[in-house]
Amino acid sequence: MAHKTWDAIVIGGGAAGLFCAGVASQLGKRVLVLDHADVLGEKIRISGGGRCNFTNIHSNPSHFLSLNPHFVKSALARYPSSEFIKLVQSYRIAHHEKHQGQLFCDDSAKQIIEMLFSECAKGNVKIRYPETIQTIEKEADEWIVKTNVGIERTKSVVMATGGLPVPAIGATAYSLDIAKQFGLQVVEPRPALVPLSFTSGEFENLIELAGLSLPVRIASGSKGSRYGACRFNEDLLLTHKGLSGPAVLQASSYWTEGEQIHIDWLGAVEANGQFDCDDLFNDEDNRLKLTENILASVMPMRLAKAFAEQKNLLGRKWAEVSKKDRQTLKELISNWSVKPAGTLGWKKAEVMLGGVDTKALDSQTMMARNHPGLYFIGECVDVTGHLGGHNFQWAWASGFACAHSL
The missing domain is CATH 2.40.30.10 (Translation factors)
Structure with a gap:
């Protein structure tokens, strides 16, 4: 059954996807989040030994790998780690600095997941899972997303399905498949932050x-x-x-x-x-x-x-x-x-190197240059942070840039 058009459908209910949905919805957008997993935020939950190294005080472009090292500058400048720290503090989540600027929850990574859900709730984001995407197509000025439940229409599609690490929690290369479907180049992915x-x-x-x-x-x-x-x-x-x-x-x-x-x-x-x-x-x-x-x-x-x-x-x-x-x-x-x-491969890797080639994306909006309304954020992009909270900071910063573009 078809609904009236959404402003954005976010594919992937992880760090980048939930954060982007929360920001966009609070800016007045009608947002739907779809994910194939039975439980959302699993990668957040298991990160940092269950305490979630949610950002790094010193996060800046020098802590990221990309074929275009300048790509991260705009998003990180617009949404630095200090802004996410303010959000965490507003939820009274106790945290501590561990080593070289790494910030962890005192209690549990689940607090970050709950915070992201709360931010989505403030803007009435609709979150549906487990739901499987079957096809994503463009029809005139609309995007048609077909799932195992039905058909949805939207002005924009945000790909936020992450990368290939930890296949046991449902990681897939779906964002890369969609990038290829629409003719975007993909930098060959390989395991990173891995023994x-x-x-x-x-x-x-x-x-x-x-x-x-x-x-x-x-x-x-x-x-x-x-x-x-x-x-x-x-x-x-x-x-x-x-x-x-x-x-x-x-x-x-x-x-x-x-x-x-x-x-x-x-x-x-x-x-x-x-x-x-x-x-x-x-x-x-x-x-x-x-x-x-x-x-x-x-x-x-x-x-x-x-x-x-x-x-x-x-x-x-x-x-x-x-x-x-x-x-x-x-x-x-x-x-x-x-x-x-x-x-030791994808099972032991913390993140993915490579991903959607940044040449195909606008660094200020995360939108595919040749496909208005198609966005890629978070780990699926050819941007990989050093160990220590930088990859989460990229999820927040790229999600924020995308949300404001929507």
Whole structure:
């Protein structure tokens, strides 16, 4: 059964979709949200260990990857993190800063979901789920959205179905399929903010250290690669399958198959000014100490032993280690290069790299340039944030820009 025309139908009831619907409806628009899931906001609910890292105080264009790094500037300037923080505070949601500007709920991610529903309710947004979209077509100045329930007509369609990570909660590439249907280019998607796996022999003596975590400096990517190169000082976690932790998740967004990643196991500690690497390897006061004990003064003993063992220096006093061997050990620790076998895939990825090519979209409105009334927001666009709340900030900012355009 056909209804009178909506001002906008938002496809996808996640962070970007619900936020956009709430803003647009409060600006006087008649909005319908459709989603195929049985429960809305699941990705919000499981994010940040159930506490939702809902934004980052320092969110700015330098924290985003895109083939067009300038694309995010307009939306982030119009709706900065400070604006979303004000909204959270207006709902009296207690929150705290964890690390490098990351903001989390004190209590539960469900508070953010409830807030988004409340914002939609203020503008009388109609939300229907589970409902499956069958076709989206343009007819004259109207968009026709056919679902398993019936046919809806609208002035605008907003694609907000997110990306491919976490297929278990219903993630799909539907926005990308619609983009292709209307002739928009799509930047090949791949998993991002994802652990890396290894098969190389170089890694074998570290597998038994699974569970060990420490701060490192990590480098990944290259000037010629899709999104350039990066360097982060973050915590790394050794796992049975390879490497994880914030450092590796960050690096994974820049890594491409066949490339090495480079880890300075002491770089993050050295950056804090706690010690000087050169002094550690040249200190003659260490002459009578065992090699692994010297290393253990700045890293976990299990890791210190693994490195000493790799260069046949385990159990040897520093005085017995030649300058050449000391230099080799220092090089191993400060520039440990290894080639990942791959990522742990969509099941373990937090976000998607790639998506609808920004060349096809207007950065101020999120509308497809050649298809008036067709919008793409959030994760389905070729914009990917660093770890730490930036991807949620892109959902809010792109949703806000779109809502004001509607």
